[in-house]
Amino acid sequence: AQTVTQSQPEMSVQEAETVTLSCTYDTSESDYYLFWYKQPPSRQMILVIRQEAYKQQNATENRFSVNFQKAAKSFSLKISDSQLGDAAMYFCASLTSGTYKYIFGTGTRLKVLA
Amino acid sequence: EAGVTQFPSHSVIEKGQTVTLRCDPISGHDNLYWYRRVMGKEIKFLLHFVKESKQDESGMPNNRFLAERTGGTYSTLKVQPAELEDSGVYFCASSQQDYVSSYNEQFFGPGTRLTVL
Numbered sequence: 001a002q003t004v005t006q007s008q009p010e011m012s013v014q015e016a017e018t019v020t021l022s023c024t025y026d027t028s029e030s031d032y033y034l035f036w037y038k039q040p041p042s043r044q045m046i047l048v049i050r051q052e053a054y055k056q057q058n059a060t061e062n063r064f065s066v067n068f069q070k071a072a073k074s075f076s077l078k079i080s081d082s083q084l085g086d087a088a089m090y091f092c093a094s095l096t097s098g099t100y101k102y103i104f105g106t107g108t109r110l111k112v113l114a
Numbered sequence: 115e116a117g118v119t120q121f122p123s124h125s126v127i128e129k130g131q132t133v134t135l136r137c138d139p140i141s142g143h144d145n146l147y148w149y150r151r152v153m154g155k156e157i158k159f160l161l162h163f164v165k166e167s168k169q170d171e172s173g174m175p176n177n178r179f180l181a182e183r184t185g186g187t188y189s190t191l192k193v194q195p196a197e198l199e200d201s202g203v204y205f206c207a208s209s210q211q212d213y214v215s216s217y218n219e220q221f222f223g224p225g226t227r228l229t230v231l
Contacts, residue, residue, distance in 0.1 A: 039222075039225075042224055097217065100170075100218070102220065
């Protein structure tokens with residue numbers, strides 16, 4: 001069975017600093033996607049970044065970047081120059097290509113300290 | 115463009131009562147999904163609609179849960195009778211039907227937090 005593991009229930013970062021959220025996954029599929037979603041309190045869960053497994057280059061979106069280690073099945077999220085608006089619950093997820101069932105981790109609550 | 119909306123945002127009910135959650139997908143999205151997150155656990159898939167048809171309800175916990183999607187627009191998820199273990203956050207998501215791409219991005223709503231006392 002596919003699994004996604006987030007071992008950090010909660011993380012804190014000082015405003016303007018950098019933080020890395022960890023995620024490991026397990027799949028026997030060769031074609032899949034990995035995601036980081038962000039959910040601010042009582043708001044929509046939004047896609048932060050997506051990585052296609054066949055791409056070796058790590059995805060980046062402005063201050064957000066991933067460290068995708070396919071052999072180690074690791075997919076960490078780095079947030080640079082953290083802002084107060086980055087405070088949220090972050091979910092790591094996987095999706096086998098051609099399917100629709102996301103496999104989520106348990107989430108990491110990120111606090112940003114002013 | 116409006117995103118996925120869910121109503122209510124919070125619901126507190128007594129064990130044995132009935133609750134109905136509503137999801138309005140993004141206009142034009144044929145695919146609608148329900149997921150649930152029990153406190154501290156991962157978000158888990160419940161079921162998938164394509165238009166008004168249930169394509170996959172393999173994640174539904176038991177027959178106390180009934181999902182409908184009238185006319186292929188909004189969807190409701192009814193829990194009857196509610197039990198303590200049904201407490202959690204229920205997420206709805208929608209996506210377009212794309213027969214070419216191997217990936218259809220799902221857009222999520224804010225969730226409904228259900229508390230069963």
